[in-house]
Amino acid sequence: MVIAMTQEMQASKIPQTGEEPATDRPKIHASCVHVSYSGRSAIKNVDLDIRANSVTALIGPSGCGKTTFLRCLNRMNDIIDGCEVRGNIQLDGEDIYAPGVDTVVLRRRIGMVFQKPNPFPKSIYENVAYGPRIHGLASKGRALDGIVESSLKRAGLWDEVKDRLDAPATGLSGGQQQRLCIARAIAIEPDVILMDEPCSALDPIATARIEELIDELKQNFTIIIVTHSMQQAARVSQYTAFFHMGELVEEGETKVIFTNPKDPRTQAYVTGRIG
């Protein structure tokens, strides 16, 4: 079921630029990204490539611009008044800030789980079903039920809510709400999933479940995850980028960043001396 859907969705994606994507071409390519909020610069000069079918962790002290960078990738910063994004960001070689790019299609391909759980004040079912419905993946009935069930299962929430799908989502606990938001994001099967501290409100068991999910999703999807847990970054990611005071200090394979960082600030952060 899920596989069939994925194929159907592949067909509905933004038309590709024609040439066969080179295997080493990054899924997302960001260069010289500057973001400022009402003139106050938040991140400067960030160059980062995100490899396809992998997990990239963004780490760094609070307020260093991880969320800001993440939100550039699906243009969520567009809706913030006074937020200005400069630089070049490409998804599969296409400039996502080019004129004429439809943010609806972009966000259909780059899903996001926000830092604070933000379920719709509707039923649990409705929360997951909304995305597939507006994108025409399934309008109602069995097909939609199937998507809702599989999404909730993958987010590790199914067993807790299967008897009360009609209950309001706002009645769930914080951690359950966060998993619901994950289910909602994966229900539309995006190419890339941006996760902003998805596990900050979760207990170790739910965290493990989400990490499993991330592992599983990376077969087909590209995942970027912001986390404050070094262990989590080390466990789930293949690549890590370290941000500090609005700058991208260092990026590379997770193993290297954690065991043999080039920059002393990275060294200090991953060993817990700053942060």
Added chain:
Amino acid sequence: MTEQSYPPNLVTDAVDGVRKRHRKEIRFRLLGLSAILASLGFLVFFIASIVTTGYGAFVKTVVLVDVDLTLDSLGLEDGYTPKDLEEISYRTVARNAIRDMFPEVSGRSARRELTGLLGAGAEFELKDFVLKNPDLVGAPQSFWMTASDDFDLFNKGGAREETATQLSSQQKDWYRSLLRDSRVKTTFNASFLTASDSRDPELAGVWGAIKGSFFALGICLLLSFTVGVLAAIYLEEFAPKNRWTSLLEVNINNLAAVPSITYGLLGLAIFLGIFGLPRSASLVGGMVLALMTLPTIIISSRVSLQAVPPSIREAALGIGASHIQAVFHHVVPLALPGMLTGTIIGMARALGETAPLLMIGMVAFIADAPASVLDPASALPVQVYLWADSPERAFAEKTAGAILVLLAFLVAMNMAAVVLRKRFEKRW
């Protein structure tokens, strides 16, 4: 305080500073409580005075009159047709009936005083009665007829002298003799709610005004809700935030504070002057009231849109909903209870508004309930205003009665606001 031990003992160490804070709190609470009690007192006084005055409008005095319905006295011959029944002079029949009850009365002016006991509508009541019960014709009948307004006031006032400055001593004597014979009683005055305005207080009712208010409010709701809510959604969710929109916002806020009579002038100049719409029509009244409520609705709708957490918009946009989908699927439903409450409060204000209606001529004496929004109509507050101005003393209780009806509608609307709020409200 220096002798205070550490850690402080919870009971005995609640010294100076803490006590002072508690006293402050108690003083504040007492102040708040007395403010509430004072306003409650005023409210009770206000309601009580209106209810005691207005109660009289809902009851009326009726007199049991023996009416001679024999063919002879009706001036009919055997084999009369129903059409003949309609052409009888019921005025004369009613007069004769009351005169027959006091055969000793003679003289022109005394007889006029006697017929003055019956209300101006007596002949119509009699006519209706006969036409409805044609089989009763041919025999004397006893029949409750509405008394005149002076008589009514005298009766409802407990027959005290000061309530009947208009009655002569002779009339009072008749009243007492009728009362002794149990021929006087007070009943529910249905016609106050079903009749329209009249020059005669005992015939006057609020139905025409209710209907006029209903039409005007309907038009007002239709126009101001749709325009106001859409304007608020556009301004809040779609309009670019620049100098022009902030200028617009300032102006909308100013409009909400403009005296309502100004909207009446505007309506007079534009709707009547330029578009040539009919004077006194509830259509124009509704349009003017809509202009007046529009700023209120826009402001309250914008406030309730602003109260929707931005994270909901982000959630919707984040899974690829278009801007308009995010707004209409997620933001507006959450803001709707606030919008509805604002609208109903605006409507309640419009219901009580007189000034703008005066300007467009909804202030005339209108004896027929309007059949459509284009007919001349009055409105409840205007009716109150008109009656309060009438010289007849009996209109005083009509005025209070109309205020009671108005208050009942206001209370109903505010309750509706609460119910709607409860029904649509969702927590997030």
